[in-house]
Amino acid sequence: MSQFDDEIRLTTIGTGAYEGRVDPAWNIGANPNGGYLLTLALSALRQAAPEHPDPVSVTVHYLRPGVPGQPCRIDTQVLRTGRTLSTVRATLTQDGLPRLEVLAALGDLTDSTQATATIAPPAMPPPDQCPPRPGPEQGLDLSIVGRLEIRLHPDEVHAVAGGRAQVTGWIRFRDGRPPDTLAGVLFADTFPPSVFGQIGMAGWVPTVELTVHVRRRPAEGWMLGQFRTHDLTDGRLIEDGLLWDCAGNLIVQSRQLALVRQGGRKL
Amino acid sequence: MSQFDDEIRLTTIGTGAYEGRVDPAWNIGANPNGGYLLTLALSALRQAAPEHPDPVSVTVHYLRPGVPGQPCRIDTQVLRTGRTLSTVRATLTQDGLPRLEVLAALGDLTDSTQATATIAPPAMPPPDQCPPRPGPEQGLDLSIVGRLEIRLHPDEVHAVAGGRAQVTGWIRFRDGRPPDTLAGVLFADTFPPSVFGQIGMAGWVPTVELTVHVRRRPAEGWMLGQFRTHDLTDGRLIEDGLLWDCAGNLIVQSRQLALVRQGGRKL
Numbered sequence: 001m002s003q004f005d006d007e008i009r010l011t012t013i014g015t016g017a018y019e020g021r022v023d024p025a026w027n028i029g030a031n032p033n034g035g036y037l038l039t040l041a042l043s044a045l046r047q048a049a050p051e052h053p054d055p056v057s058v059t060v061h062y063l064r065p066g067v068p069g070q071p072c073r074i075d076t077q078v079l080r081t082g083r084t085l086s087t088v089r090a091t092l093t094q095d096g097l098p099r100l101e102v103l104a105a106l107g108d109l110t111d112s113t114q115a116t117a118t119i120a121p122p123a124m125p126p127p128d129q130c131p132p133r134p135g136p137e138q139g140l141d142l143s144i145v146g147r148l149e150i151r152l153h154p155d156e157v158h159a160v161a162g163g164r165a166q167v168t169g170w171i172r173f174r175d176g177r178p179p180d181t182l183a184g185v186l187f188a189d190t191f192p193p194s195v196f197g198q199i200g201m202a203g204w205v206p207t208v209e210l211t212v213h214v215r216r217r218p219a220e221g222w223m224l225g226q227f228r229t230h231d232l233t234d235g236r237l238i239e240d241g242l243l244w245d246c247a248g249n250l251i252v253q254s255r256q257l258a259l260v261r262q263g264g265r266k267l
Numbered sequence: 268m269s270q271f272d273d274e275i276r277l278t279t280i281g282t283g284a285y286e287g288r289v290d291p292a293w294n295i296g297a298n299p300n301g302g303y304l305l306t307l308a309l310s311a312l313r314q315a316a317p318e319h320p321d322p323v324s325v326t327v328h329y330l331r332p333g334v335p336g337q338p339c340r341i342d343t344q345v346l347r348t349g350r351t352l353s354t355v356r357a358t359l360t361q362d363g364l365p366r367l368e369v370l371a372a373l374g375d376l377t378d379s380t381q382a383t384a385t386i387a388p389p390a391m392p393p394p395d396q397c398p399p400r401p402g403p404e405q406g407l408d409l410s411i412v413g414r415l416e417i418r419l420h421p422d423e424v425h426a427v428a429g430g431r432a433q434v435t436g437w438i439r440f441r442d443g444r445p446p447d448t449l450a451g452v453l454f455a456d457t458f459p460p461s462v463f464g465q466i467g468m469a470g471w472v473p474t475v476e477l478t479v480h481v482r483r484r485p486a487e488g489w490m491l492g493q494f495r496t497h498d499l500t501d502g503r504l505i506e507d508g509l510l511w512d513c514a515g516n517l518i519v520q521s522r523q524l525a526l527v528r529q530g531g532r533k534l
Contacts, residue, residue, distance in 0.1 A: 056475075056503075056524070057328075057475060057476040057524045059326040059370060059476070059478060061324075061346070061354050061370060061372060063346060063347045063354055064347075079328070079330060079365060079368050080330045080331075080365070085475065087328050087330055087368065089356075089368070089370075098346060098347070101346055101354065101356070101370060103326055103328060103356075103368060103370040105328060105475055105476060105524070111501075112500065112501060113500075113501055114500075115498070115499065115500040116499040116500065117432065117496060117497060117498060117499040117504075118497070118498055118499075118500065119497050119498055165384065208323075208324060208352065208372055209324040209326070209372060211326060211476075211478045211522070213505055213522075213524055215498065215500050215503075215505075216500060216501075229384060230384060230385070230386050231382070231384060231385055231386055231482065231517060231520060232382065232383040232384040232385075233379065233380075233381075233382040233383065233385065233482050233483060233517075234378075234379060234380055234483075236323075236482075237384075238480055238482075238520055250498060250500075253498060253505055253522075255478070255480075255520075255522060257323070257324045257372070257480055
């Protein structure tokens with residue numbers, strides 16, 4: 001079993017209720033990565049609606065940071081099951097406090113055909129010509145880079161002072177686990193914030209809400225992500241993300257509302 | 268009181284529970300417009316979290332069509348109230364069946380300042396040079412055009428066979444009610460589907476899920492909307508929307524996952 005699958009493993013503790021553990025291997029700084037917490041909730045939802053294994057539309061609101069190394073409880077509810085989609089919700093709780101609220105449509109993306117309209121991937125050097133995601137040199141403890149290998153576009157890796165709110169990079173599991181639709185959701189929230197380039201600032205960009213649309217199942221290999229911020233007002237930004245598989249198929253569209261904390265550190 | 272405010276009026280029937288009526292004035296064909304149903308739910312949520320009157324991030328999943336002319340019940344839950352945001356959920360029910368499930372963050376957008384990064388509105392002729400939204404000639408009963416005045420870009424009004432999945436238009440309430448952030452959410456789901464242009468098809472494009480981000484309060488006057496579909500695979504499309512106020516400020520970013528029904532009628 002892959003590290004990721006092991007670290008989102010749950011036990012059933014009641015009707016629609018599951019228990020797991022927030023593994024500290026997925027920390028960014030002192031907090032668990034939000035994408036990882038979301039996959040814990042989705043792991044529960046896939047058990048609650050097993051006929052529809054693929055997350056098709058996922059919205060999460062982050063109510064409070066997760067607590068690494070501690071157990072979590074996930075309560076699920078199936079709102080409606082149709083032929084092609086199940087609509088579901090989940091609440092992830094730790095220490096009796098809700099941390100994530102998730103509303104999602106699950107489906108079955110087994111039989112993907114040709115796209116009628118799609119978004120092509122950007123030009124990108126191969127992974128071995130792309131430097132790894134910077135981390136510790138920014139003073140951040142990034143446990144997550146032990147789980148995920150992220151290689152950034154060489155023109156953007158130092159773009160943190162470059163005036164452009166864009167980050168492009170290859171991503172894969174370090175232990176060789178192939179990507180799937182669940183990984184597509186995870187990868188939508190594991191890149192450095194694209195806004196670091198524009199505002200010349202590092203620090204905390206907490207996500208208020210993230211919506212991920214998964215369009216098809218990915219081919220085996222690296223995935224390519226591109227994230228951009230076009231809209232930053234009053235300390236609230238909207239970041240758009242796209243992820244393609246190594247065959248150039250669009251797998252994910254994502255969008256998040258995040259806060260730029262005043263305490264962000266000027267570089 | 269404006270028609271819209273009258274037609275989303277609710278009475279409190281219990282703790283966090285409200286009752287209203289789905290007015291048939293907002294029908295598109297035989298079904299109530301989804302944007303209108305969503306504002307009914309938001310009307311309840313604003314009462315449940317009165318300190319945060321503006322919808323900042325709203326996600327709705329449409330479980331079943333609404334029933335025009337019938338009462339509706341909205342049950343709300345406040346998941347968390349912070350200083351700047353309240354996270355809330357709502358279920359809109361008719362005839363004992365849930366129709367909409369809503370998850371939202373509400374805030375207070377009174378004090379909007381300058382945008383650090385934003386998206387400028389497209390070039391657009393003034394409203395009096397733009398023809399009204401077509402409707403009855405497509406065989407659709409569009410009661411909603413009695414409530415909303417929509418004037419489309421002259422190059423796009425016949426674009427239904429033009430090969431471009433884009434629709435741009437001015438929008439306002441017919442009775443002169445000024446736009447606000449609630450109207451911003453409504454207007455995000457009241458234009459003709461942008462995909463009609465690309466696929467040369469009219470018909471039913473039911474929304475599975477819609478997420479609307481409201482960025483600031485609009486100035487009084489017309490609002491300008493632009494909607495595009497870049498991504499259509501296996502009968503599921505993602506449509507992105509933008510709405511500006513008459514002063515050129517970006518008010519709304521929206522995105523929806525919708526189905527293209529096989530029964531869509533070729534034009």
